Structure formats: structure tokens, C-alpha cells
Amino acid sequence: MSDFFANTDLSFKQQTLADSFVCMGRGLHTGLRVVMSVIPAEENTGIEFVRRDVTHTDNVVLARWDKVSDTELSTTISNANGIRVSTIEHLMAALNASGIDNARVILDAPEVPIMDGSSAPFIELIHKAGVVQQRAERQVIVINRPVGVTENKASASYLPSAVPWLDMSIDFSQRLIGRQRLSLPFTSQLFCEEVAGARTFGFEEHLMELKRRGLARGSSLDNAILIANDRVVNREGLRYADEFVRHKFLDAVGDLALAGHYVIGQFKGHRSGHRLNNQLLRELFASNCWEMMPLRQAHDIWVDFMQEQEARISKSA
Numbered sequence: 001m002s003d004f005f006a007n008t009d010l011s012f013k014q015q016t017l018a019d020s021f022v023c024m025g026r027g028l029h030t031g032l033r034v035v036m037s038v039i040p041a042e043e044n045t046g047i048e049f050v051r052r053d054v055t056h057t058d059n060v061v062l063a064r065w066d067k068v069s070d071t072e073l074s075t076t077i078s079n080a081n082g083i084r085v086s087t088i089e090h091l092m093a094a095l096n097a098s099g100i101d102n103a104r105v106i107l108d109a110p111e112v113p114i115m116d117g118s119s120a121p122f123i124e125l126i127h128k129a130g131v132v133q134q135r136a137e138r139q140v141i142v143i144n145r146p147v148g149v150t151e152n153k154a155s156a157s158y159l160p161s162a163v164p165w166l167d168m169s170i171d172f173s174q175r176l177i178g179r180q181r182l183s184l185p186f187t188s189q190l191f192c193e194e195v196a197g198a199r200t201f202g203f204e205e206h207l208m209e210l211k212r213r214g215l216a217r218g219s220s221l222d223n224a225i226l227i228a229n230d231r232v233v234n235r236e237g238l239r240y241a242d243e244f245v246r247h248k249f250l251d252a253v254g255d256l257a258l259a260g261h262y263v264i265g266q267f268k269g270h271r272s273g274h275r276l277n278n279q280l281l282r283e284l285f286a287s288n289c290w291e292m293m294p295l296r297q298a299h300d301i302w303v304d305f306m307q308e309q310e311a312r313i314s315k316s317a
């Protein structure tokens with residue numbers, strides 16, 4: 001019997017960084033320069049953002065679904081005193097896919113640096129810093145019954161599944177993008193190889209309006225794919241033929257990491273963006289479609305299930 005969990009780095013214990021790392025860059029929307037350090041944190045902290053540029057005594061924002069305060073073009077979290085951090089999703093995806101449960105992210109601006117518009121630079125920095133196991137057991141969310149949200153032609157749902165899985169599809173009127181779909185089990189290796197390098201994208205016809213509204217001020221051809229007249233403007237072209245759906249997949253990993261625990265279930269998203277991804281988590285936690293248990297226990301249930309299936313198949317053969 002092949003053991004899915006043995007082939008992933010889903011550790012039974014919580015994990016944090018072995019060492020800190022620092023990076024510098026600009027915020028995609030604010031255009032502000034930012035220095036960001038990510039440091040190890042103690043067990044059961046989760047991912048915590050600290051705004052060291054604000055004088056308010058409460059400068060900490062927990063990266064959790066119920067702290068999401070804005071989802072227009074990026075995911076923003078805020079604490080009770082209105083201290084906010086925006087565009088957290090690409091970093092959250094990198095931390096989540098690298099198996100980091102606990103970390104503290106210290107910034108001197110209200111937005112995470114955009115780097116190259118993907119998660120790849122963060123993945124590299126995390127790999128260099130290293131990952132260490134902690135003593136506390138890792139708790140996971142197991143999906144027992146389907147739960148979902150829809151909005152116009154978009155939908156997002158979780159279905160019961162023996163292993164973590166994501167299935168994302170998009171449908172754009174622009175011919176360059178059109179319909180694209182990516183369906184993959186969620187493992188660190190697959191995320192790094194198939195998803196991490198996919199960049200954010202935007203349309204030239206929207207750019208002026210966005211900048212006028214104070215958005216996309218830090219965007220450039222070094223941190224986003226720009227599309228004009230159904231063509232990619234960037235000289236280097238695309239990193240993957242279907243880079244657009246891969247980026248939406250990446251965004252979903254980052255947004256859903258705000259569940260605060262790994263989810264053992266299948267995410268199915270169709271045209272799902274930051275807003276709907278967050279709505280799904282709100283719907284999930286308001287429902288009784290899930291159960292929290294140690295990953296070790298979820299794994300044992302999975303092994304029993306697979307053995308039962310195999311016994312049934314060999315009996316009927």
C-alpha cells in the first residue's frame with residue numbers, strides 16, 4: 001500500500017523556521033519600500049505579522065480567516081485596532097507549502113514585498129533558512145461533508161478527501177487566458193515544481209484606473225505579467241503556458257492557509273479569488289462539516305480506510 005503521507009513532508013509535529021531570513025522590496029499596491037524579516041516562533045503561535053513602523057502598542061495581526069478585512073486584488077488582514085497588513089497571500093502560500101506552522105513576520109510598512117510576483121523567492125529563502133520540528137502535535141481540519149459558496153459564475157467548495165487536494169479552474173473572456181484548470185494533490189514538492197513560480201497578472205486597460213484608486217502603484221514588468229491586446233507584454237514571456245491558473249491556485253493556497261491548520265479535504269475553486277476563498281473559510285467555520293484532530297489520527301483513519309478498500313478489491317477479484 002502506498003502511503004500518501006509518507007510521500008509528503010506533512011509532519012505529525014508542528015514546525016517553524018530553523019533560522020530567520022530578511023528580504024526587501026516594494027509593495028505591489030502601495031508601492032512602498034519594505035524590509036521584512038521572518039523569524040521562528042514558538043509552538044501554537046500560527047503565523048503572526050508585526051508592524052514595527054506603527055507606534056500603537058497593539059501592532060500584531062494574526063494571519064487567520066476572521067482577521068481578513070479587504071480582498072480587493074489582494075488579501076489584507078487587520079487587528080481590532082485597525083492595524084493592517086496587505087498582500088500576504090504569496091508569502092502565506094510559501095510558508096504553508098513549506099510546512100511552517102509557526103512564524104513571526106516583522107515589517108516596517110503595511111504591505112508584504114511583492115518580490116517577482118510569485119512565491120518562488122520566499123520558497124527559496126525558507127529553504128535556505130531551514131525548517132525544524134517542534135514538540136507540539138499538529139492539529140488538522142478534516143472535512144466530513146461538502147461545504148461551499150457561490151457568487152455569480154464563481155464557486156469555491158471543500159469536499160471530503162483522504163488527502164489534501166486542490167482543483168482550480170478559470171474562465172476568462174480574453175483569448176490569451178480562456179479556460180484553464182489545474183488539479184493537484186497538495187504536497188510541498190508539487191507546489192514548488194508546478195505552482196510557486198507562477199506570477200500575478202493584470203490587464204493594461206485596467207492599470208490607469210487602478211493607479212488612480214491607489215492600487216498597483218508598485219507594479220512593474222519585474223513583478224507582474226502585463227497583458228495588452230491579448231498579448232503578454234513582458235519580454236521574457238510566460239514561465240508556464242498556463243501560468244494564469246497556476247497563479248490562481250497559488251493565491252488559493254495562500255488564502256486558505258488562513259484556516260490556521262492544514263485541511264484534509266479537496267478544495268474545488270472555479271473563478272475563485274481572494275474574496276470567495278475567504279467566504280469559503282467563513283462558511284466552513286460556521287458549519288459542522290469539519291472536525292479537528294491530530295494529523296497522526298487523521299493518518300491512522302486513512303490507513304484503515306485504504307486497507308479496507310484493498311481487502312474489498314482482493315475479495316471481489
Ligand SMILES: [Zn+2]
Binds near residue numbers: 089090200
Ligand atoms: Zn496573487
